[in-house]
Amino acid sequence: xxxxxxxxxxxxxxxxxxxxxxxxxxxxxxxxxxxxxxxxxxxxxxxxxxxxxxxxxxxxxxxxxxxxxxxxxxxxxxxxxxxxxxxxxxxxxxxxxxxxxxxxxxxxxxxxxxxxxxxxxxxxxxxxxxxxxxxxxxxxxxxxxxxxxxxxxxxxxxxxxxxxxxxxxxxxxxxxxxxxxxxxxxxxxxxxxxxxxxxxxxxxxxxxxxxxxxxxxxxxxxxxxxxxxxxxxxxxxxxxxxxxxxxxxxxxxxxxxxxxxxxx
Ligand code: PEP
Numbered sequence: 001x002x003x004x005x006x007x008x009x010x011x012x013x014x015x016x017x018x019x020x021x022x023x024x025x026x027x028x029x030x031x032x033x034x035x036x037x038x039x040x041x042x043x044x045x046x047x048x049x050x051x052x053x054x055x056x057x058x059x060x061x062x063x064x065x066x067x068x069x070x071x072x073x074x075x076x077x078x079x080x081x082x083x084x085x086x087x088x089x090x091x092x093x094x095x096x097x098x099x100x101x102x103x104x105x106x107x108x109x110x111x112x113x114x115x116x117x118x119x120x121x122x123x124x125x126x127x128x129x130x131x132x133x134x135x136x137x138x139x140x141x142x143x144x145x146x147x148x149x150x151x152x153x154x155x156x157x158x159x160x161x162x163x164x165x166x167x168x169x170x171x172x173x174x175x176x177x178x179x180x181x182x183x184x185x186x187x188x189x190x191x192x193x194x195x196x197x198x199x200x201x202x203x204x205x206x207x208x209x210x211x212x213x214x215x216x217x218x219x220x221x222x223x224x225x226x227x228x229x230x231x232x233x234x235x236x237x238x239x240x241x242x243x244x245x246x247x248x249x250x251x252x253x254x255x256x257x258x259x260x261x262x263x264x
Contacts (some may be wrong), residue, residue, distance in 0.1 A: 006046045006069040007178050008170045008215040013258040014238035015229060016174070017245030018101060018216065020071065021052055028055055029107065032062045034248030038255070039068065045255045048099050050133075051244075052089055056095035064096075067117065071099030071130070074107055074153070077120040089128035101240075102132045103155070105178045116159035123163050126171070130211035132174040133240065134159075135219070136199070148177075149198050156202050161187040165206025167254060172215045173199055174240040180220025182242060189229045189236075192218045196235040202260060224253035231257045 006014070017035075028051070048069045051059050052262055059070040062081050076086035092100060102125060103118035118134070125132040125240075136155040138148040152175070159167050160250055175195045187195075196216045202212035218230055219240030231254075237256075244250040 002052060002083060006067075008213055010046050011055065012044055012046045013262055014048065014172070014217065015235075015251075015255050016099070016101075016105070016172075016219075017251060018045070018240055019051050019105070019147045019244045020073070020190045020218075020242055021243060023052060023055055025055075025058060028058055029062065031246070031248060032059065035068060035251065036063075036066055038248060038252030042252075042255050042258075044260050045258045048133075049217060050099065050101050057091070066104070071097045071101070071133075073101045073104065075100050075102070075121055075125060075130075077117060077124055079124075083149045084128060088160070089124050089130055092130060093110055093128055097130060099131045099133055099172075101174075102134050103105045104135045105137060105176060105181060107136075108201060109178075115155050116162070118155070119159045119162050122159055122171075123167060124130055125197070126167065131172060133217070134172050135157070135176045135240070137176040137178050137181075143177065147173045148195065152195060152199065156199065158192070160203075160206045160260055165203060166210050168203045168207065168214050169210040170213050173203075174215060174217040174249075175199060176219040176240065182220050182221070186221040186223070186226045186230070187218065189217055189233055193233050193235045196233075202233075222254060224250050224257065227254040229255035231262075232259055234262075 050071045060129045075089045102121045122132045136152045138151040142151050215237040217240050222239045222241050
């Protein structure tokens with residue numbers, strides 16, 4: 001396996017580590033060494049690590065020649081220009097990044113990112129050969145009101161309306177119920193499967209071929225215990241992992257939860 005195989009077309013399930021705003025050169029190196037050692041005997045799992053921007057150079061060097069791919073947690077919607085503090089897709093490519101998380105709720109809520117803004121970032125990533133990991137999901141109030149499909153549907157439909165269903169070809173969507181992120185309360189396998197089916201059906205209604213080439217991950221308080229059930233569902237192509245990705249043992253256990261014979 002090599003990093004260039006870690007595309008949405010890979011038959012293997014994918015586990016993405018989202019380090020959020022955690023890390024230091026020393027702590028990162030220990031985490032990466034632990035990941036690489038633990039993943040040696042795990043050919044059934046693809047792994048991507050999404051790090052804070054300053055550590056892109058570190059992961060580029062530490063992961064060169066390994067089977068683990070890396071990426072970032074956001075990009076600018078612009079090519080380049082007078083946008084102080086922003087980082088472009090082209091800059092990520094300079095550091096060998098393959099993936100980028102787009103529309104994470106911790107950003108869209110804190111920085112008031114609209115669905116349109118997120119759609120533009122999604123396409124910017126694609127234009128530059130990055131694989132976008134688009135986060136979609138509803139709040140607790142929206143789930144309790146029973147409108148979760150309407151909310152997630154609108155997030156997907158914005159991309160479909162602006163760029164067509166084919167925009168989803170060879171991309172990744174991560175279903176991340178906002179009420180499950182960082183709370184310790186993951187969605188049940190039934191809740192996740194139902195939403196994953198809805199996501200694939202929504203994209204398929206716009207472009208069947210694109211839907212067939214889409215990977216759909218689950219994110220939200222994934223841990224070694226719930227990963228076993230979640231990653232055993234055929235509708236769940238992998239996981240986006242926050243907190244547990246900062247602990248080698250827990251992260252490797254989540255990667256081990258991918259069934260050995262699973263082929264997407
Ligand atoms: C996330 O960062 O998207 C996430 C799901 O975090 P956690 O696993 O900590 O809930």
